[in-house]
Structure formats: C-alpha cells, structure tokens
Amino acid sequence: MLEHMPSSRNGDDAAVLPVLAPNSRTVVSTDTLVEGRHFRLDWSTPYDVGVKAITQNFADIEAMGARPIAALLAISAPGTTELSVLTELARGVGDSVERYSAQTVGGDLCSADSIIIGVTAIGVIGGSMSALTLDGARPGQRLVAAGRIGYSAAGLALLNYFGPDELPLGFDALIDAHCAPTIPIGRGVVARATGATAMTDNSDGLVHDLNTMAERSGVYIDLSRQAIAPDALMIAAGRAVGTDPWEWVLHGGEDHTLLACINKSTPSGFRTIGKILSTQNNQQAQTHAHSRITLDSQPVQPHGWDSFA
Amino acid sequence: MLEHMPSSRNGDDAAVLPVLAPNSRTVVSTDTLVEGRHFRLDWSTPYDVGVKAITQNFADIEAMGARPIAALLAISAPGTTELSVLTELARGVGDSVERYSAQTVGGDLCSADSIIIGVTAIGVIGGSMSALTLDGARPGQRLVAAGRIGYSAAGLALLNYFGPDELPLGFDALIDAHCAPTIPIGRGVVARATGATAMTDNSDGLVHDLNTMAERSGVYIDLSRQAIAPDALMIAAGRAVGTDPWEWVLHGGEDHTLLACINKSTPSGFRTIGKILSTQNNQQAQTHAHSRITLDSQPVQPHGWDSFA
Numbered sequence: 001m002l003e004h005m006p007s008s009r010n011g012d013d014a015a016v017l018p019v020l021a022p023n024s025r026t027v028v029s030t031d032t033l034v035e036g037r038h039f040r041l042d043w044s045t046p047y048d049v050g051v052k053a054i055t056q057n058f059a060d061i062e063a064m065g066a067r068p069i070a071a072l073l074a075i076s077a078p079g080t081t082e083l084s085v086l087t088e089l090a091r092g093v094g095d096s097v098e099r100y101s102a103q104t105v106g107g108d109l110c111s112a113d114s115i116i117i118g119v120t121a122i123g124v125i126g127g128s129m130s131a132l133t134l135d136g137a138r139p140g141q142r143l144v145a146a147g148r149i150g151y152s153a154a155g156l157a158l159l160n161y162f163g164p165d166e167l168p169l170g171f172d173a174l175i176d177a178h179c180a181p182t183i184p185i186g187r188g189v190v191a192r193a194t195g196a197t198a199m200t201d202n203s204d205g206l207v208h209d210l211n212t213m214a215e216r217s218g219v220y221i222d223l224s225r226q227a228i229a230p231d232a233l234m235i236a237a238g239r240a241v242g243t244d245p246w247e248w249v250l251h252g253g254e255d256h257t258l259l260a261c262i263n264k265s266t267p268s269g270f271r272t273i274g275k276i277l278s279t280q281n282n283q284q285a286q287t288h289a290h291s292r293i294t295l296d297s298q299p300v301q302p303h304g305w306d307s308f309a
Numbered sequence: 310m311l312e313h314m315p316s317s318r319n320g321d322d323a324a325v326l327p328v329l330a331p332n333s334r335t336v337v338s339t340d341t342l343v344e345g346r347h348f349r350l351d352w353s354t355p356y357d358v359g360v361k362a363i364t365q366n367f368a369d370i371e372a373m374g375a376r377p378i379a380a381l382l383a384i385s386a387p388g389t390t391e392l393s394v395l396t397e398l399a400r401g402v403g404d405s406v407e408r409y410s411a412q413t414v415g416g417d418l419c420s421a422d423s424i425i426i427g428v429t430a431i432g433v434i435g436g437s438m439s440a441l442t443l444d445g446a447r448p449g450q451r452l453v454a455a456g457r458i459g460y461s462a463a464g465l466a467l468l469n470y471f472g473p474d475e476l477p478l479g480f481d482a483l484i485d486a487h488c489a490p491t492i493p494i495g496r497g498v499v500a501r502a503t504g505a506t507a508m509t510d511n512s513d514g515l516v517h518d519l520n521t522m523a524e525r526s527g528v529y530i531d532l533s534r535q536a537i538a539p540d541a542l543m544i545a546a547g548r549a550v551g552t553d554p555w556e557w558v559l560h561g562g563e564d565h566t567l568l569a570c571i572n573k574s575t576p577s578g579f580r581t582i583g584k585i586l587s588t589q590n591n592q593q594a595q596t597h598a599h600s601r602i603t604l605d606s607q608p609v610q611p612h613g614w615d616s617f618a
Contacts, residue, residue: 013372013509014338014432016440026335028414029323030381030429034421063322072339074383074427105337112343113422118383120339120429123323131325200322 015105017070020124027123027131029060035115039179043164046085048180050092053119055181058100059201059256061123062183065132065192070105070122071097076112089117092180100185129192136198137217137261139278144196144270146187146258149206149228151177153252154237154245161241174237183256187269194267196260205251207293208302210259214292217261223274225296250295251303324414326379329433336432336440338369344424348488352473355394357489359401362428364490367409368510368565370432371492374441374501379414379431380406385421398426401489409494438501445507446526446570448587453505453579455496455567458515458537460486462561463546463554470550483546492565496578503576505569514560516602517611519568523601526570532583534605559604560612 020026033039033056039049058068073093077086086109097104105122125131155178158171167175183201191199198217202209206228214221230238230245238245258270266272280294293300329335342348342365348358367377382402386395395418406413414431434440464487467480476484492510500508507526511518515537523530539547539554547554567579575581589603602609 012440012442013369014336014375014430016373016375016434017335017337019332019334020329022331023328025328026326026431027323028326028379028381028429028431030383030415030417030427032383032385032417032419032427034385034419037420060322064325066323066325070337072337072429074339074341076341076343076425106339108339108341108427110341110343111346112425116385116421116425118339118341118417118427120337120381121323122335122337125325131321133321 015070017105017122021126023128024124024126025131027061027064027066027125028120029057030118030120031057031060033117041085043159044179046088047092049117050089050094051096051180051182053117054093054096055183055256056203056254057119057121059183059203059258061121062188062258063132063199063201064123064125065188065196065199066123066125067186067189068100068102068121068123070103072120073104073107074118075107075109076116077109078113078115079111081115132188132192132196132199132260134198134200134213135216137213137219137221137276138197138263139219139276141197141261141263141276142266142272143210143221143223143274143276144191144260144262144266145273146270147183147255148177149202149255149257150230150234150245150248150252152181152254153248154234155179157241157243157248158237168240171233171237173233178254181254181256183258184269187258187267190267190269191258191260191262194262195264196262196267199258199260202253202255202257202259204253205302207250207291207300211291211293211302213259220277220280220292220294221274222277222294222297223300224272227271227273250300324379326414326431330435332437333433333435334440336370336373336375336434337429338366339427339429340366340369342426350394352468353488355397356401358426359398359403360405360489360491362426363402363405364492364565365512365563366428366430368492368512368567370430371497371567372441372508372510373432373434374497374505374508375432375434376495376498377409377411377430377432379412381429382413382416383427384416384418385425386418387422387424388420390424441497441501441505441508441569443507443509443522444525446522446528446585447506447572448528448585450506450570450572450585451575451581452519452530452532452583452585453500453569453571453575454582455579456492456564457486458511458564458566459539459543459554459557459561461490461563462557463543464488466550466552466557467546477549480542480546482542486564490563490565492567493578496567499576499578500567500569500571503571504573505571505576508567508569511562511564511566511568513562514611516559516600516609520600520602520611522568529586529589529601529603530583531586531603531606532609533581536580536582559609
C-alpha cells in the first residue's frame with residue numbers, strides 16, 4: 001500500500017511534519033469508519049471508502065477554518081481480506097489526500113474481526129485570529145453553506161430501497177454523495193479569512209448540527225426554506241422511494257457541508273441559507289425546548305443521524 | 310469519559326493545539342490495539358489497556374527524540390460493552406497522558422464487533438537538529454538503552470503458562486511490564502539533546518528492531534551479552550515456565566525500550582548495551598544474510614514478534 005503513501009515521512013517510528021509559519025497552530029481530529037455501520041462493501045468500492053474516510057476527516061479540519069496537511073491511516077481487517085481491498089482503500093485515501101495537496105504520513109495495519117478504518121487528520125491554521133469553533137455564532141449574522149445538503153441521505157435511501165444492482169438510472173450524483181462524498185476544497189480557510197466567526201460541518205444532520213452550534217453559541221437560527229429546498233434530482237429520488245426529500249435536507253447526515261456564521265457578505269463558494277437570531281422568532285417554537293432551529297420561522301426538531309446500523 | 314479528557318480543546322470539530330516555539334516541528338504516529346490480539350481483558354484491566362495504548366504510542370514519539378504533547382483516542386466497541394470498561398480504559402489513557410504533561414485532545418467512540426483502540430500520538434521537536442530516525446546509526450557509535458528489555462515477553466509467558474488466577478507470587482514487575490507497560494519519560498529528548506543520531510523503540514523484539522535500524526543505516530550492531538543478560542527475576546520466570554529467558558531478551562516485543570546510537574558518553578538514564586560496526590565482526594555471521602546483529606560477536610537471527618494472536 002506504500003505506493004499510495006509516497007511521503008518520505010513514512011517508515012520511521014513517527015513522522016516529522018514540516019516547520020510551520022510563525023504563529024501557526026496545528027489542528028487535529030480523528031474519526032473511525034466501521035464496515036457494516038459506516039460503509040458496506042456491496043454498496044461502495046474500497047476506493048470509495050477511502051475517499052469517504054478522508055472527506056469525513058478533512059471536513060472536520062476545514063470546519064475549524066484550517067487547511068488539512070496530513071493524514072494518518074489505521075486499518076484493522078480480517079486476515080482473509082483480499083489484498084486488493086486494502087490497496088484500493090489506500091488508493092482512495094491517497095488520491096483524496098493528494099487533492100488537498102496533503103500527505104499520508106503514517107499508518108498501521110492490523111488484524112481484526114471486521115474492517116475498521118481510523119483516520120487522523122492534521123491541519124494547520126495561521127495567524128492570530130481564532131479558529132472557527134461552535135460557540136462563535138452571533139445574532140445578526142448570516143448562515144452560509146458550501147456543499148450539497150441532503151444528497152448523501154438521498155443516495156443512502158436509494159441504495160436501501162433498490163439495492164446496488166437495481167438502482168434506477170440518473171441518480172449517480174446522489175449515490176456518489178453517499179459512497180464517495182467530496183466537499184469543495186479550501187472553503188474553510190476562505191470562510192475564516194473573510195470574517196466567519198463560527199463553523200461546523202454537516203455530519204449528523206443539518207438541524208442536529210446547527211442546533212449544537214446554536215446551543216453552544218446561545219443563539220437561534222432561522223433557515224430559509226427557499227435556500228435549502230430539495231432540487232429536482234432529490235425530488236425525483238423522493239418519489240422513487242416514497243420519502244419526503246425534506247427529511248434528507250433537514251436530517252440527513254454525512255454531507256460534510258461547511259456551515260459558517262458571518263457578519264459580512266457571503267464568502268466565495270458559499271451561499272446564504274439562513275440567519276442567526278438572538279431569540280426564537282416564533283412564539284410557538286419556544287415551547288419546543290429542544291430546538292433552537294426554525295425553518296421560515298416554523299420550529300424544526302433535531303433528530304440524530306445513524307448511517308444504516 | 311470526558312472527565313478523563315479534561316482538555317478544553319475537546320468538543321469541537323477538531324482540536325487546535327498551542328502555537329509551538331519557532332522552528333519546532335510536529336511529530337505524529339498512530340497505532341491500534343485489538344482485543345484478543347494486543348490485549349485480553351481477562352489478563353489486563355481496562356485501565357491497564359489504556360496505559361499500554363499510551364505507552365506504545367508515546368514511545369514512538371520519544372523514539373524520534375520528540376516530546377509527546379497530545380493524544381487522540383478512537384475506541385470501537387460492541388454495544389454490549391459495559392460502560393465501566395470504557396471509562397476505566399479512558400482513565401488509564403488520561404492518567405498516562407497526564408504523566409507526560411500531555412493532553413487528550415480528541416476522540417471518537419463507535420460500535421464494532423470487538424474492542425479496538427486507536428491512538429494517535431502527537432509530539433513536538435524543537436530546534437534545527439534532525440529527528441532521530443532509523444537511518445542515522447554510524448560505525449564507531451555506542452548503542453544505548455533506556456528501559457527494561459524482555460520484561461514484557463516474560464510477563465506474557467507467565468500469563469500464558471499459568472493463566473491470570475494461578476500466577477506464582479513475586480512476578481508482578483514482569484506481569485505489569487506486559488499488561489501496563491511504562492517507559493522512563495523524556496529520555497527521547499535527552500538522547501537527542503546529548504548527541505544521539507538514531508533511535509527506535511523495542512516494539513517487535515530487540516534483534517528485529519535493531520536489525521531494521523542496522524539495515525536502514527547500512528551498519529552492523531554487536532550486542533554485549535553481559536549488558537543485556539536476563540536478571541534474576543527473568544531467570545526465575547524462565548525456570549517457572551521452562552523457557553530460556555534469553556529468548557525474551559532477544560526476541561520479546563512490546564518493551565518499548567528506547568534504543569539510541571551515540572558517539573559521546575552514555576546519556577543520563579541510558580546504559581550502554583552494544584556498539585555499531587561498519588562490517589560484520591564475525592566471518593561465520595556473514596553467511597547469515599538476514600542478520601546484521603551479533604551478540605558478543607556471535608550471529609543472532611531476528612524473528613518477528615506476534616503478541617498472542
């Protein structure tokens with residue numbers, strides 16, 4: 001697999017990263033993908049899984065306003081796993097890491113009962129401005145987003161309904177969004193550079209993740225129905241599987257869309273999807289103690305996202 | 310588990326580490342422990358496993374001449390796992406990390422078929438001197454070691470032979486070395502500061518790991534029989550289980566002893582256990598193509614270390 005990890009930083013006890021610019025800080029995050037829970041190899045190719053593992057982890061780095069520079073990959077797999085599964089997985093990781101101009105600087109391969117992929121992402125954030133944490137949203141700001149919302153959940157619903165071999169034509173963008181998601185690269189740094197004060201990525205559902213940010217920041221968020229409405233492809237998928245596509249938009253996870261709060265104009269690559277409020281803008285909504293999120297002033301309850309386990 | 314990870318750097322998409330001193334570099338490594346392969350919960354307490362996970366990973370950072378500053382912990386476990394197992398594991402991790410004055414800055418908990426612990430260790434190395442890689446050993450240097458050699462394998466042999474409930478008295482130091490190993494803290498930085506040019510830790514067996522270093526550096530290493538001879542406790546354990554304790558010294562893994570090559574006098578906390586040579590010092594040894602290691606000029610073949618899987 002080393003051919004997909006061409007860094008000279010590999011192969012010693014640990015990898016030494018480059019000297020950073022003065023005042024830079026390192027940003028780190030770790031995440032695990034478990035076969036049967038976060039991916040299925042009858043639905044996704046091993047290459048896809050590698051792509052997903054990096055997107056999921058690098059999105060967490062981007063969501064701090066940082067730039068991903070390195071990944072470490074720990075694969076546990078049964079001894080009976082075909083070597084091609086591991087090399088394809090590593091190739092997906094390697095290609096994704098390369099798209100970020102980052103490096104895979106280390107790894108570990110060991111035997112276990114199922115395939116478990118652990119990725120640690122390392123990023124760098126420069127200058128003295130704060131990283132974009134969950135507690136930095138302020139009333140009066142606009143909520144902006146970079147990336148698709150609901151596509152991953154729509155793809156998952158199609159796979160669940162039709163299985164991988166009977167999928168109707170035309171839904172590739174949704175399937176890919178679930179099996180091998182990618183996000184626009186470098187938008188996290190852009191958001192921070194243009195004045196965003198809070199950011200997260202949509203991993204567990206739009207309302208769920210925004211509600212966490214709203215709670216941490218002590219604010220309320222009103223989403224624009226028109227700005228996040230399902231597109232024609234999602235509406236068609238909704239018809240095909242008999243689901244309201246708004247469910248995917250509001251509660252689908254794993255899009256890894258960047259969601260930022262900013263006072264100024266919408267940063268390049270983002271679109272405005274809502275606004276940050278100091279109080280709930282709907283009397284009725286205040287009785288929904290658990291939600292700080294409204295959609296065109298109507299309350300929306302968060303509920304968690306569980307892949308397919 | 311968060312009480313054992315008291316860092317304020319937790320809880321956002323990613324953790325932001327402090328600004329480093331000028332010219333410092335970040336050093337990273339990742340390693341996985343699988344239940345039934347790297348640890349057994351009928352032999353080790355969950356707390357022990359947490360200690361072992363950190364020692365194993367921080368030793369890789371120390372082996373570069375760096376100082377561990379942070380750990381990320383990814384636990385996969387069956388849904389039926391008792392909560393106390395996870396909290397005790399996290400407590401073992403937290404206590405170990407604290408002994409290094411480091412921080413646990415992130416984590417991930419997800420469900421899987423068995424308990425798998427992934428640790429990513431992050432360290433820092435200052436100044437412009439090189440990190441201590443495997444390829445820096447030079448003929449004429451002395452080989453120095455900090456930490457026990459063979460203790461972990463002796464403990465494992467005792468557990469294998471007697472089981473956890475019938476262990477003869479007096480071997481606690483060996484059992485602990487296997488179940489909850491620790492290494493002298495900070496010796497890696499000392500070795501680099503006092504002029505060592507190569508270092509590794511003994512994870513897969515003394516001869517195996519030294520042979521890797523010798524190959525990478527293009528040198529040969531002669532170990533001193535007297536310097537690494539099994540002590541009285543290991544000899545007693547060898548008698549108890551009917552094994553030559555030299556097997557544990559030469560081929561036992563998981564001691565995480567630091568092994569450094571240095572021109573100058575032996576650094577504080579280290580002892581001299583051999584010397585680096587430019588050619589094999591034994592004609593007979595040259596026929597052993599796979600080994601660059603001798604013991605008092607007698608050839609020793611490396612062979613790998615597999616916990617108990």
